[in-house]
Amino acid sequence: MTQTVIIIGAGIIGAACARSLAGAGFDVTVIDRGTVAGGTSSACEGNLLVSDKGAGHELVLAQYTAELWKRAAVDLPEQLGEAFPDVEYDPKGGLVVATTPAGAEPLLAFAAGQRAAGVDARVIGPAEARVLEPDLAPWIEAAVHYPEDAQVQPTIATDALMASARLFGARVLENTPVLGPLLDASGALVGVVTPAGPLRAAAVLVAAGPWSAEVASRLGVHLPVRPRRGEVLVTSRMRHRIFHKVYDADYVGAVGSDDSALQTSSVVESTGAGTVLIGSSRQQVGFDGRLRVDALHEIAAKAMRLFPFLADAVIMRSYGGFRPYMPDHLPVIGADPRLPGLWHATGHEGAGIGLSLATAELIRDLMLGVPTAIDSAPFALSRASLAPHLMEVA
């Protein structure tokens, strides 16, 4: 029997799930109120990081997905052919530095915990750090090199995963919002209502990133995903002078924070084109997409603490996006026990590009009812850390 699945959301999570499910023989339809990679997936940096994740469930997912990206970087071009743009998979490695004595000790302790969890986290001295990054500031107190960090061009990666899904038979319906649920007599979800009419499926998967709460509420359930805004500055092209993802140890604290006020920390990297991407900020401002000069100001100032030469760089543009924030800092991956037929793959905050492939494999195996490669229970909606947040609005 072919099982039909509707995936709501054509970002990287939806695209990856469509590819894994269609590749396993599911009849997949992806719907999105906009276009493929029209939201968060085209407003981010394309991080495939293990370095910013402390020992724990998200790190396990990140380690799983790192292996999957290595394979996808080979499989996607083979499947899509020469004419399809390169996803720019670059295992460039990460370099995390502390610029103050106070920041050094937490960084080294964090790295020790990661090493115990199997992460290649190499403590190096400031001199070695400057071998990796010759233009690094002289006031580096401690540095950890993470050779497993990588990146992709996120918009192309999303497009490539969706193109791959289509080759496996998936359909994509753009400009198709979800208006409401299709329920059977027992109250189970058997599809969605769209402006073009009802779409029936055995399973409906919400993969709408920061808009997942709204989608879920249209289907009749509360999901505590909130938008968290992040800004990135882009310099004009220059000679390549930054060779890794370089960030300040503060980044880990900002990502893991629950604070809704503006938080910034330096994340600096160059792209193949020669531009330098300078992040990052986190701010809970709803879906307000207005330019945040205060955030950009802080980001720029902190980037110069890492790379003083950036003081002379020309800023070409900035962009921002909404990250799907979960109150307990873990994505939701799996079936929703409150509404039979409903599934979720969302809430990855700033790590969705990287975590997409592992999320998709978990969803596929859970839908097939076969054992998953890693334990999926920590990502279940029924986990204890999420319980208070599910009750909030209900």
Next chain:
Amino acid sequence: MVARLLPGGRDPIRPAPAVPVTITVDGEPVTGVTGQSLAGVILGSGTLGFRRTSMGNAPRGVFCGIGVCFDCLVEVNGQRDVRACQRRASAGDAVLTQHDELPGEASE
């Protein structure tokens, strides 16, 4: 106002006669009209692509023409990353076209 070139006598703006200006592009002399941007002079010589990308070694030139896209970067008199569309050509400007190789394997 019309988009095509008017005979000098009928142009209400009464432009001064065109004065040639000569720059060099990668050492070769190229002559344009005083007042043109470097991009204008280079385009006028028939060259469309005068930068090569790092990733695909593909030609780039004037894309937006108004200083936004940074595609037309050239080196001018020793200064890198000048937008050719935003710099007025001065006699004797030495323009070098730019290409930056991708860094090799990131040093481990």
